[in-house]
Amino acid sequence: MKNAIVFLIDGFEEIEAITTIDILRRAEVETVTVSLDPDLRIKGGHDIVIEADQMYDDTDFQDADMLILPGGAVASKKMFEHHALHQTLKEAAATDKYIAAICAATMTLGKTGLVSGKNATCYPGVEQELIGANIVTDQHVVTDGKIITSRGPATTIPFALKLAELLSGKEKAREVAKGMLVD
DSSP, rough: OOOOEEEOOTTHHHHHHHHHHHHHTTOOEEEEEEEOOSSSSEEOTOOOOOSEEEEEGOOTTOOOOOEEEEOOOHHHHHHHTOHHHHHHHHHHHTTTTTTEEOOOOOGHHHTTTTTSSEEOSSSOOOOOGGHHHOOOOOSSEEETTTTTESSSSHHHHHHHHHHHHHHHOOHHHHHHHTTTOOO
């Protein structure tokens, strides 16, 4: 079974986080939520509180096949400044793990240099933060090597299904999509 980690921090975009977690779990991906805050309970950008599975400092990232950053205006700015997260992402990239980000969280990939020389997409207005990336604006989800990016809340289902495909295969992703009535 493949493993994914979804990072949560105060102000996260609920649609992007919860939908992604749900779809990956439907696709039989062991999906763990990790708090970047000092508490397991984290409030999203629209005041929905969820409890993460574990704390950042207690997490072993070695077994993860994919690291995922949901966006949100407040959360994305906090991830952009979270230096320990940046180091974790760089180490994951160096060991050929998938790294996925959606919406404004993509700017953290720009700050860490992970999209430099790659095709990537993002929430409109964040393009300047994706330093060195070839910005793609006509696709909901862009995959370039092991980096997956997406545009925003409305693109979460195609984003999460792409992640499910990468980790569980096309057939499993199709099965999940069909069960959810996704065309």
